Amino acid sequence: MGSKRRFWLIKSEPGSYSIADLERDGRTSWDGVRNYQARNFMRDEMAVGDLLLFYHSSTEPTGVAGIGRVFGPAYPDYTAWDANDKHYDPRASKENPVWVMVDVEFVEKFPAVVRLAEMKAAGELDGMLVLKRGQRLSIQPVDEAHFKAVRKMGKRG
């Protein structure tokens, strides 16, 4: 895994959890991820200190709303074996957690959302996963150059 800091994009519908919520809370558990590829990224590749583009999906406008940081290593997502939880998975148990989560902390909220359309128009973001049609993965690795470019766009407001 190494010590090299990685960069990620995490998606959230702001109606359920927004960058403003993270700013208010300071820190939150990124629970409810029920996709194997996304889980593997959290479990195997995310490291404390990794920076995250916080992406608002299914809203207007869609785009990157701010920055977060991985606060702690992956641990079992106990909401998976809570029958009352929205993300309950009957295959999961304390003995066999199946799913994991990480803790995420607030870093910054952009003055204005860096819109998806704006990102598509920026040539420097060519190849970024989130720009690909049909790309539904809720946790995506991001190139350092792409991360920096988006952050710069965000600071401009």
Add this chain to the structure above:
DNA sequence: GCCAACGTTGGC
């Protein structure tokens, strides 16, 4: 609200 794209499930 529509629907394309995708991941997952389950019959065979």
Add this chain to the structure above:
DNA sequence: GCCAACGTTGGC
């Protein structure tokens, strides 16, 4: 192990 059917995601 294939693959059709299904449910979900998420932009538009």
